[in-house]
Amino acid sequence: MTPTPSRLPAAYQILAWLACMGACLGLALVIGLSLTGRVYPKADVFNMVWPLPVLAGATVFTTLWVFKAKGLFALRAIGMALSEALVFLALPYAQLVPRPEALPPRSETGEALRLISFNMWNLNRDPDAAIAFLREGDFDVVFLQEVGGALRGVPASLQETYPYQQRCRWGAAVISRLPLLERGCDPYETVPVAFIEIEFQGAPLRLTSTHFARPTRPDLYQYHREQLGELITDHAHQSQILAGDFNTAENGFQMRLLADALAPLERITHGLRTWPSERVLPLPVIGIDHIWVSEGLCASYTGAAADAGSDHRPVFTLVERCDA
Template sequence: MERSERIDDPPGLATLVPPSPGGVRRDRRGGTVVLFALTAACLGWGALRLTGWEPVFRWSQAVSFTPYVAVAALVPPAWAALTRRWRTTVAAFAAVSMFAVILLPRMLPGAQPPARGPALRVMTLNMWNGHVPTSALMEQIRRYRPDVLTLQEFAGWVPGRLAAEGVAGLLPYAYALPEEDANGVAIYARHPVSEGRRLPGTGPGQAAAVVTLPDGRRVEVVSVHACAPSSGWRTACWEPSIRRLPGAGGPLRVLAGDFNATLDHAVLRELIATGYRDAADATGRGLTMTWPYHEQPFFFPKIAIDHVLADERIAVRDFRAVTLPADDHRLTVTDLTLP
């Protein structure tokens, strides 16, 4: 007797059936929308940064992270090219070009003026309201032997502790205004300090003093601590605290400290345009990050808000940043040559 047998479909046959054309179109359309949104965001960010327009104070915070957005901007053109979306590829490469214009100069050393005068080493540090162990700071002072040290958030107990650590043996001259609540500021120097003054305005303390070198050259040094563009009164205080800083021209001047601004902030670029050069930028180290570092994982995004601005007649030889214990800012050391 013959048996009839039923042949079933092989297992997994359904998975070999190609998706319908409508599904492919929907997937591609969804990818196009996401890609367009990413490209538009990068173009918009680059355009805002290049124009210098800062529409609201939150942008003043966000624009600090432009270097990280520049890295993310590499994704859309690669995605668009791989999926053969050629018009989007062109737009995405336009965004990358914007960020290249913004960031590449910071990575390339600039030409130096023909300065042949004495060397001046400038060290600066925000002490996080005095939390930095003075022993750690003195270790760096002994290591780098600065001619000038500017300090911010110079708390009331810091002068005594520095004196006990022997700061007078290395930096015997000072103009210091110790205060609480992160308002204190100081300028220490190896050479005589005179004409000290507090800069006007509300917010953290900022001070200036004249340092006279052995050959008689005089350099005005400003210990900078601008307000933070965070919230409330500090937002209103932030831009004016930078605009109150003295512009370049006339006597030689060096501004050093916590500007609470990066090179992506228009207000800082406008100050530099008066005749200064940013030391990190001038040495091709403009992407050296300085904040925040205390108890932050390595992958947490950092930004560059601590600067040394030198009169454009001064040659910038070197710039470096050093991480200290119990501080959210990094110490910076800058080597200058006076004209």
């Protein structure tokens, strides 16, 4: 019969004690890092990238399960419970839709807007695929990000399909097949923002494309959030749709802060994996591309499209006016 750990040689007990203490110390650091994400965007990357807490929790749990150090039963039990919680809190975000979905159909009434947001990626090696995707998609409005480098000429290439266009600094653009009432950029040119206004079902509708800095650049990331929140608030009296690459995933404190900053807009892109696209990994891991709509607008057929040459998958939706 195999002896229990308490009867094993002293060398094993020393190893088990060191392993358990190391695992518990690592768990404390991981939990501290996770909670720090509330005030420091760079730390919140750990929460956003759900495989990281899952891997950390599973590693700690396995270590404490295997190494049964004498006299550390209570510490091991607490550590195993906390590591389980770390895994189970992150696992729901592993259930994000991994496969591309069919593009939305034209609405039966013809009154819904067919929209898509696409970070085209400055390093896109197949711009022709991206252009073909947008041309064949026949959307009403396209929100674009990272329209630079080899992609600088993409809006012009799509002029026939989307004749009404607005392009701004840092690669933000909006192109439309519908006539414009107004168009412009961030008036202070400090945030990657391009906007247009169209008439939609008898009233003006403002559509804005944006691209946030990465949370690994916390000062700029927070500045973009604050400035964009002010731009949204300045036009809270009218209907709005905001779309783009927010570099913010669902499983994190920063998403909650972003939702507060962009209120009263509501995010409609839930449970979608958009980055990195299949061009980089077999499956996208997290969802950082989002669409937000104001009260009085209803969305349907929201999803993520297939790889179109970028490191991001496009996100799409149908939007129409509604009573609630």
